[in-house]
Amino acid sequence: MNKAYDIVIVGGGPAGLAAAIAARESGTQSVIILERGEQLGGILNQCIHNGFGLHTFKEELTGPEYAHRFIQKVIDMGIEYKLDTMVMDISPERAVTAMNREDGMFVIDAKAVILAMGCRERPRGALNIPGYRPAGIFSAGTAQRLVNIEGYMPGREVVILGSGDIGLIMARRMTLEGAKVKCVAELMPYSGGLKRNIVQCLDDFGIPLLLSHTVVDIEGKEHITAVTIAEVGADRRPIKGTEVRYTCDTLLLSCGLIPENELSTSAGVRLSPITNGPVVNESLETSIPGVFACGNVLHVHDLVDYVSEEAAKAGQTAARYAQGAVEKGGREIEIHAGGGARYTVPSTVCIDRMDDRLTVRFRAGDVYKDAYVSVYFDEARVMRKKKRIIAPGEMEQIILSREQMKEYPDLKTITVKIER
Amino acid sequence: MYDVIIIGAGVIGCAVARYLSAYDADVLVLEKNEDVCAGTSKANSAIVHSGYDAENGTLKARFNVEGNCMMDELCRELDVPFERIGSLTVCTDEGDIPALEELRQRGINNGVEGLRIVRRDELLSMEPNIGDDVAAALYAPTAGIICPFKLTIALGENAAVNGAQFKFDTEVKKVYREGGLWHIVTDDAEYTSRAVVNAAGVYSDIFNNMVSTRKLNITPRRGDYILLDRSVGGYVRHTIFQLPTKLGKGVLVTPTVHGNTIVGPTAYDTEDREETATSADGIDSVIAKSAISVKGLPTRQVITSFAGLRAHEDGGEFVLGEAEDAEDFYNCAGIESPGLSAAPAIGKYTARLIKDRLQLGEKADFIKERKDILDPSALSIEERNELIRREPAYGTIVCRCESVTEGEILDAIRRPLGARSLDGVKRRTRAGMGRCQAGFCSPKVMEILRRELGVELTDITKSGGGSYIVSSRTKDGD
Structure with a gap:
């Protein structure tokens, strides 16, 4: 064939x-x-x-x-x-x-x-979580498949590491199935998930979100029996003395x-x-x-x-x-992520090939309050939009217009920045 | 009654069983876990040492070199991946070159061939990513890498095909001699045999001490490892050891036969014989120490970390042969590094001792060869399509990271001593061993296991015992 x-x-x-x-x-x-x-x-x-x-x-x-x-x-x-x-x-x-x-x-x-x-999903192994390697540890999406497609529960006492959207959704899902979700621990000082999911999946069910916390030990030789969660400092390393042990039969990972x-x-x-x-x-x-x-x-x-x-x-x-x-050829203009923006998609644009408008998506590297999303055509700022909150968990976008770009015939680099 | 009962189905127990199965003997292997290769044999450096390291005249030296020499033929017979890639033991100080020379001399005395000292210039051409401070290395061309799972499974399978019986999930509680026979008491039965082989790994002192006044004392010595994704395979080409210094033993960095890179181990003495938990300090120190011998190792590409236990006996030596005061009780105790390398030689040696004592005859129809699970990726497109026409399961990829087909998984479950758990499938086929670490394929493998074993999904385990994957149906389930 x-x-x-x-x-x-x-x-x-x-x-x-x-x-x-x-x-x-x-x-x-x-x-x-x-x-x-x-x-x-x-x-x-x-x-x-x-x-x-x-x-x-x-x-x-x-x-x-x-x-x-x-x-x-x-x-x-x-x-x-x-x-x-x-x-x-x-x-x-x-x-x-x-x-x-x-x-x-x-x-x-x-x-x-x-x-x-x-x-x-990023697996446990890639997270370097110390401890045993028993049954009962799932990436959140694997657990979601087991529950929603296969119709089986991984367990009844759940701890979730990482606040990605699938983890948040599974916190609610497991709760609705009668499991006790003890907490969601997030290494970063902010959640990686959507605000609406934190509200609807954690807050509404009284599930605590522990920011700047991580799992520092996993117990259980055959099946997981408990995890220890500790607070982390600005260097994201566990702080001694902050450890709290949670018994559980399931650890879900939603870490990227x-x-x-x-x-x-x-x-x-x-x-x-x-x-x-x-x-x-x-x-x-x-x-x-x-x-x-x-x-x-x-x-x-x-x-x-x-x-x-x-x-x-x-x-x-x-x-x-x-x-x-x-059309082959045409001049490529680079799109850079600057100050606060981690990347842009796409990363180049050709005026001759683009439509009238081009959506450029990007993510912030940190949480920004009352900040501006700015677009520079080389040194000139051509766009400035105030946002109440910009967070890594929520993708941002700007629209480039072909007409506007044409006004800058020598344009080499477009930079998307987050400015306070 | 059996002629021989072997306690433990790790690489040593399986090697003894395999060589014994060449003789006319009723052999029973008792294993407390649900599968072969479930203890120390599954968590180690996956290397075959050349044999320069052990002191002259020791059992470790003798059986390492012998085992190394046997590997090519054995791995050909049993279809086990083994590559003689050579090892480099590096030092960072010109002043340590005499120490390398001393190791070389020790190796020569042990019967290791081809050892030579290589200086930095040559080393760079052999190993471009060698650490900037590395001055020289002892090159041992006969060192190799092997898949310890496949070796153990192949030995066990081949023994089973030749008539050895295996009982899993069976823990030996007591061993005693009565009426000229050995009595082996397990959790649910009592067996008798003419001879016993103690291949119980970190538990081997316990069984020896039940029958002998010459007491052994095993300290489980934990080693943490990290495993890097195949995408960074080829970062090193040899097994790279560090010359032990005042600061410690160092770690090794080595490719695996599957193209991953393994880094480790640490060494922590423990009391718990099942303490295979990794520690944050351990993993940090493995990563930190690797930088001495290899620069820029992409440690962000870690796909898993694990810990294994070495069965370190106080004497620091293998304990082999019949116990002095316990007739027909054969020890294979204290098997720490280079145990994997020595395993074939220990198996052959122990089987010979028993054969001579029990006067066993050679088995006329001994099958010495065994084929591993077919690897479809080694076939041409035409051959592969022929296979899929014959057996469509080979057309379905179950593990996308390692490209494992349903056909391979079925084979792993259906063959002698077949897989009964997710880890059993993983160790036989590599399904779940890749970068997603079974995130996508575990529900599929569970379903195949359920179908093949005729059990419920709630019966499926990760690795036997209480390691169940799912606990119950959902509210809407059924």
């Missing part, structure tokens, strides 16, 4: 689905989604809580409902997809090697590839998400050391021509709505590329 498609989309989660629909709407017929799971929708299928789609559909949907709207559209449009299919390799020439039970191993030559593989870019790396795509995702231009094209990226494989998002929006953009630009309609 050796096939050719205009666009191969790696991953059938929210990013892959939205990219596929947009690619088709942009006039590319030959599109295929390769999904490793047994159904389309990706991680949304296990996110049975509501709160999805407020921006996109102006209503509150559950994860599966949100996914369903896109899946239905993919089916209605007759877009091809293969389930239980793992992409094993992507070559720099965009030959995609994949495998499943029915077709075996096969290669698809693609005019354009859209990377939409999502992200994975890592874009899953092993395939991108094998294709030679350049990654950002900050986002761990590909470095992309205004078209969401990576360092390899014709390879695009969107969703959590590009950078970790908080809201699926923005994933869909970003992925649609990647679908459009990939379609344009596959149709050979992309």
